[in-house]
């Protein structure tokens with residue numbers, strides 16, 4: 258057996274062990290919340306890791322993968338074409354990348370402005386595809402009446418102001434080529450994720466009153482998936498706990 262094959266086998270075992278551990282955490286969090294583990298979809302965030310890892314995860318039964326940069330995601334998705342995977346885009350998205358993303362993404366979780374809705378609709382229509390969309394909500398600013406201000410630089414991670422969610426939802430729901438699936442958020446740095454995810458759950462409930470089909474709540478990462486599941490997350494996005502630490506990438 259060559260070293261490359263041996264290396265692949267070791268990586269498979271590592272990913273299998275990590276996956277078992279993450280699935281155990283999700284199951285325990287669901288049990289604690291009185292939820293069925295089948296209600297929560299694990300989305301593996303494969304950014305900075307090679308297509309070979311995506312293949313191994315697919316072989317191990319992972320059905321959903323996520324990437325946050327088009328220039329990295331597109332070749333990886335092409336490399337993995339034919340695998341039974343749903344591709345999620347979870348990064349900040351420039352309108353000029355919409356056509357590229359529409360070629361491989363099944364779900365865009367980071368829709369945060371009407372201009373992007375228009376670009377994605379145009380791109381999906383040209384590509385003859387349907388893109389499922391989540392509205393990324395920024396939870397960085399405190400709720401009105403809660404006082405204080407969030408960490409100054411937090412807005413850099415993107416996301417719509419909660420007050421803009423209804424208008425964005427209507428824009429997505431009426432756009433050709435797009436389907437409104439729900440909401441996504443990242444817990445603010447340094448805050449209590451339970452507070453943030455409870456707020457997201459209220460925003461999601463308000464959204465479902467107008468758009469009953471928009472039932473997805475994408476929340477929770479390696480460090481806070483338990484709190485997200487407790488607050489009703491239907492999708493958790495896990496990178497580090499599955500694949501290991503990422504090397505810093507220069508942007």
Ligand SMILES: *Cc1c(COP(=O)(O)O)cnc(C)c1O
Pocket residue numbers: 302304325347348443478479480494495496497498
């Ligand atoms: C990287 C990333 C994740 C995964 O984070 P981990 O802490 O590595 O699990 C989840 N969501 C988004 C939007 C990300 O960019």
